[in-house]
Amino acid sequence: MTVLVAVRGWKPDHWIHALRAAAPERTVVLPGDAFDPASVRYALVWKPEPGYLKTLPKLEVIFSLGAGVDHLTSDPELPDLPVVRIVDPDLTGRMTEWVVLNVLMHHRRHAHYAAAQAAGRWQPLRQWAAGDVRVGIMGLGELGGDAARALLTLGFKVAGWSRTEKHVDGVAGFHGSDGLAPFLARTDILVSLLPLTAATENLIDRAVIDGLAKDGPLGGPVILNAGRGRSLVESDLLAALEDGRLKGASLDVFATEPLPPDSPLWRAPNLYITPHVAAESDPEALSRYVAGEIAAYEAGRPLGHLVDRARGY
Numbered sequence: 001m002t003v004l005v006a007v008r009g010w011k012p013d014h015w016i017h018a019l020r021a022a023a024p025e026r027t028v029v030l031p032g033d034a035f036d037p038a039s040v041r042y043a044l045v046w047k048p049e050p051g052y053l054k055t056l057p058k059l060e061v062i063f064s065l066g067a068g069v070d071h072l073t074s075d076p077e078l079p080d081l082p083v084v085r086i087v088d089p090d091l092t093g094r095m096t097e098w099v100v101l102n103v104l105m106h107h108r109r110h111a112h113y114a115a116a117q118a119a120g121r122w123q124p125l126r127q128w129a130a131g132d133v134r135v136g137i138m139g140l141g142e143l144g145g146d147a148a149r150a151l152l153t154l155g156f157k158v159a160g161w162s163r164t165e166k167h168v169d170g171v172a173g174f175h176g177s178d179g180l181a182p183f184l185a186r187t188d189i190l191v192s193l194l195p196l197t198a199a200t201e202n203l204i205d206r207a208v209i210d211g212l213a214k215d216g217p218l219g220g221p222v223i224l225n226a227g228r229g230r231s232l233v234e235s236d237l238l239a240a241l242e243d244g245r246l247k248g249a250s251l252d253v254f255a256t257e258p259l260p261p262d263s264p265l266w267r268a269p270n271l272y273i274t275p276h277v278a279a280e281s282d283p284e285a286l287s288r289y290v291a292g293e294i295a296a297y298e299a300g301r302p303l304g305h306l307v308d309r310a311r312g313y
């Protein structure tokens with residue numbers, strides 16, 4: 001049974017090797033190889049060429065090699081087949097590391113101390129306790145829920161905002177458009193782990209930035225985005241960093257990736273940039289996950305983590 005691996009922007013060799021190790025009984029092919037398109041039953045993909053998947057007539061299941069699926073839902077010719085996304089402790093743990101790291105960088109005034117060290121200055125600032133700081137996570141799903149639990153363990157006050165009502169122990173829950181304003185008003189550090197959908201595109205704009213708490217201990221609100229770049233209006237974020245309405249920000253995802261060299265974001269004050277590496281998809285861990293899902297599917301068990309095509313995530 002043939003499994004196709006189509007990863008644009010990633011090196012395919014590592015994936016092929018990992019998948020062959022995880023599923024030695026399968027034939028694994030790349031789009032450029034010589035193979036019969038009708039032999040392919042499963043496709044493991046990251047940003048496949050739009051229109052490509054519809055050329056595989058016997059395809060049964062599409063596996064997104066990331067947690068996000070906007071790289072698939074943006075294909076107007078995406079076949080009407082089950083789309084399974086990644087939900088795996090390896091990926092989740094990596095994202096939680098990024099969130100905790102970046103929350104702490106702002107909370108512990110890393111930019112100030114890095115600049116002081118570079119200038120040879122001994123310049124302590126007042127340090128607030130984690131319990132004085134309110135973190136708000138937009139997107140309280142697999143990733144947001146795990147990050148929330150890690151931040152709670154460190155003592156932060158944590159709230160989450162989701163589309164539907166959610167309960168995570170110790171986390172103040174807000175949902176829907178009515179829940180947004182009160183959620184923002186109690187948030188010092190906003191973390192977006194939202195998927196990109198029609199409803200979340202350009203959601204984090206000037207109004208959202210101005211709705212954040214202004215009375216927190218950090219001297220102004222901070223925004224972290226590791227969901228998708230197009231959920232944030234970058235020009236609004238830039239203006240708020242420049243005029244001081246925002247104290248700081250961390251961005252892992254951007255409207256255009258790679259971030260162009262002439263983007264003003266590179267030079268924005270108090271902004272940490274990482275190149276979409278918050279939670280990389282690890283070939284070994286995720287090949288094992290997909291091989292397990294395919295085996296379960298062939299044994300007649302239901303596929304897990306199916307994408308709701310109407311919802312967009």
Ligand code: NDP
Binds near residue numbers: 140162176200
């Ligand atoms: P989930 O589907 O588990 O969670 C998504 C969350 O967002 C849910 O809580 C959902 O609400 C909420 N949500 C969706 N739409 C809205 C809306 N319109 N209003 C309010 N809340 C909304 O996804 P994951 O946690 O697994 O992943 C989240 C995203 O993280 C991915 O889609 C991807 O874009 C990004 N990502 C980025 C990576 C990186 O390296 N930078 C790596 C991996 C993922 P509800 O609970 O009600 O459904």
Ligand code: OXD
Binds near residue numbers: 065069279281
């Ligand atoms: C993902 C990503 O969606 O890496 O997994 O962005």
